[in-house]
Amino acid sequence: ALGAAAGRCRPLPARSLGAAAPGCLWAPLRPPGRGEPPRAGGGGPRKWVVGAGGGEEEEEEDEGEEEDEDEAEPEELLGPSPLAMGPGAQRVAVVHPAVKWGPKKPQLTTAELQIAEAVALVDTLQNWTILDKIIIPTKTPDKKFVFGKGNFQVLTEKIKKLPHLTAVFLNVERISSLTKKELEDAWGVKVFDRYIVVLHIFRCNARTKEAKLQIALAEIPLLRSNLKNEVSQLDQQRGGSRYIMGSGETFMETQNRLLKEKELKIRYALEKLRRKRSILRNQRKKCEFPIISVMGYTNCGKTTLIKALTGEAGLQPKDQLFATLDITAHAGYLPSHMPVIYVDTIGFLSDLPHNLVESFSATLEEVAYSDLIVHVRDITHPETILQKASVLSVLKNLNLPSHLLESMVEVHNKVDLIERYKPEENAVAISALRGHGLEELKEEIEKRILKATGKKILTVKVNLEGAQLSWLYKQATVQEVEVTPEDGTASVKVIISNSAFGRYQKLFPNSKLFIP
Numbered sequence: 087a088l089g090a091a092a093g094r095c096r097p098l099p100a101r102s103l104g105a106a107a108p109g110c111l112w113a114p115l116r117p118p119g120r121g122e123p124p125r126a127g128g129g130g131p132r133k134w135v136v137g138a139g140g141g142e143e144e145e146e147e148d149e150g151e152e153e154d155e156d157e158a159e160p161e162e163l164l165g166p167s168p169l170a171m172g173p174g175a176q177r178v179a180v181v182h183p184a185v186k187w188g189p190k191k192p193q194l195t196t197a198e199l200q201i202a203e204a205v206a207l208v209d210t211l212q213n214w215t216i217l218d219k220i221i222i223p224t225k226t227p228d229k230k231f232v233f234g235k236g237n238f239q240v241l242t243e244k245i246k247k248l249p250h251l252t253a254v255f256l257n258v259e260r261i262s263s264l265t266k267k268e269l270e271d272a273w274g275v276k277v278f279d280r281y282i283v284v285l286h287i288f289r290c291n292a293r294t295k296e297a298k299l300q301i302a303l304a305e306i307p308l309l310r311s312n313l314k315n316e317v318s319q320l321d322q323q324r325g326g327s328r329y330i331m332g333s334g335e336t337f338m339e340t341q342n343r344l345l346k347e348k349e350l351k352i353r354y355a356l357e358k359l360r361r362k363r364s365i366l367r368n369q370r371k372k373c374e375f376p377i378i379s380v381m382g383y384t385n386c387g388k389t390t391l392i393k394a395l396t397g398e399a400g401l402q403p404k405d406q407l408f409a410t411l412d413i414t415a416h417a418g419y420l421p422s423h424m425p426v427i428y429v430d431t432i433g434f435l436s437d438l439p440h441n442l443v444e445s446f447s448a449t450l451e452e453v454a455y456s457d458l459i460v461h462v463r464d465i466t467h468p469e470t471i472l473q474k475a476s477v478l479s480v481l482k483n484l485n486l487p488s489h490l491l492e493s494m495v496e497v498h499n500k501v502d503l504i505e506r507y508k509p510e511e512n513a514v515a516i517s518a519l520r521g522h523g524l525e526e527l528k529e530e531i532e533k534r535i536l537k538a539t540g541k542k543i544l545t546v547k548v549n550l551e552g553a554q555l556s557w558l559y560k561q562a563t564v565q566e567v568e569v570t571p572e573d574g575t576a577s578v579k580v581i582i583s584n585s586a587f588g589r590y591q592k593l594f595p596n597s598k599l600f601i602p
């Protein structure tokens with residue numbers, strides 16, 4: 087069952103974006119104190135709680151909606167792990183095939199760094215032990231045995247010597263089922279690729295219905311290739327393909343049909359969740375809170391940053407890859423007290439097979455509806471440039487509106503770890519952990535949010551006897567009202583859309599304005 091394989095699979099206190107609260111999704115439970123900008127890390131009464139339900143895992147999203155009788159539960163669709171890892175401990179050798187020359191030689195990284203990432207992936211799985219880390223050169227990573235003859239022999243000898251080894255983690259995107267079988271026969275243990283290991287981590291960390299369904303979808307190709315292996319083994323044993331009695335279908339055909347049906351069920355359930363989300367999206371639009379998606383490579387500090395920006399104590403950053411798997415939303419304030427929603431997202435990883443990313447694209451699709459993307463980078467990571475490139479390339483493939491990519495804020499995080507950080511022109515330097523640079527970051531976010539949403543912040547002088555103030559309350563967001571009793575006027579600070587501002591000027595041509 088889900089999470090059985092890792093002791094670290096603690097439920098995260100996440101509120102899924104898909105979880106609906108009746109009425110306005112982002113209902114503020116307590117408005118912020120005027121003139122009291124939220125401080126980082128504090129919690130307390132400034133916090134707005136997203137949604138009213140407050141339920142944690144598996145919030146009931148179906149309230150008020152007809153239950154679809156055919157709809158399967160995600161657990162049912164997820165089924166037992168097709169990774170055949172079982173719940174038990176694994177003792178693994180991490181093997182990295184290093185391509186040293188030719189067009190396949192990776193840029194911006196080294197074999198040592200790449201194997202370090204593979205080790206970090208395994209380290210997130212609590213009862214997995216690494217027995218050895220082996221970097222071994224190859225010229226032919228695409229060939230059946232991945233390695234040349236000589237190196238393969240050397241590797242096989244090394245592997246065979248490892249005591250009580252249960253699996254080899256071959257640090258490549260994906261191996262074909264044929265290669266997997268050949269290698270498993272040669273080494274006598276299971277062989278995993280990045281796809282399988284990452285999926286396994288996802289399984290352990292998934293909490294919401296949607297994440298579970300997306301994992302189930304990502305597992306379909308694995309089930310399909312397992313099936314191929316099984317059938318070819320059966321055929322070898324008994325010769326020829328057999329028909330299931332009376333059905334006219336071979337075993338392979340039946341299994342394939344079942345898989346296809348399962349895939350359709352998953353897609354249907356995901357589609358249903360998505361439709362529900364589009365309703366939420368409309369509700370959210372009505373509330374008019376700008377949405378900021380916080381994105382970046384896994385472990386760069388996205389959750390830590392959102393925690394610092396919102397003071398939400400429940401967020402749990404972890405020194406672990408893929409700690410966050412569900413998109414969650416958290417409310418915070420910009421310097422002018424404008425409430426905004428920060429969306430925490432799943433981290434990126436290089437060399438992830440395309441269909442794994444694709445399975446999660448429904449979640450990431452939500453990003454398209456945000457007003458701004460904040461790209462967080464762990465600037466201390468030795469592969470930070472490679473990480474940036476891989477994040478940008480995934481973002482490009484998500485078909486986001488171009489203005490979102492153009493207005494993106496780049497954040498250099500963890501600068502507290504660098505002795506002499508040299509600021510770069512197009513990035514905001516921060517330490518999410520220590521709270522450095524957050525005010526500058528919020529200023530920058532506010533600037534871009536105002537631009538993206540076509541709004542401005544200004545102070546207008548109104549006559550309290552006239553209709554200006556009530557007009558502003560209706561047509562804009564009034565932030566502060568400072569009354570001067572002596573002359574019956576007030577200074578009103580508002581966030582106003584460009585179009586409403588145009589109308590205001592027409593209606594009240596003599597009104598005094600102060601634009602900061």
Ligand SMILES: Nc1nc2c(ncn2[C@@H]2O[C@H](COP(=O)(O)OP(=O)(O)OP(=O)(O)O)[C@@H](O)[C@H]2O)c(=O)[nH]1
Nearest residue numbers: 385387388389390403404405408409410433518519
């Ligand atoms: N020194 C330092 N460590 C930080 C900073 N920001 C985050 N970290 C650490 O980096 C690790 C990862 O932080 P998270 O916030 O969980 O990272 P994430 O990007 O949400 O990671 P995933 O959800 O796994 O993709 C944690 O151990 C944090 O304490 C920082 O500014 N300075």
Ligand SMILES: [Mg+2]
Nearest residue numbers: 388389409410
């Ligand atoms: Mg996170």
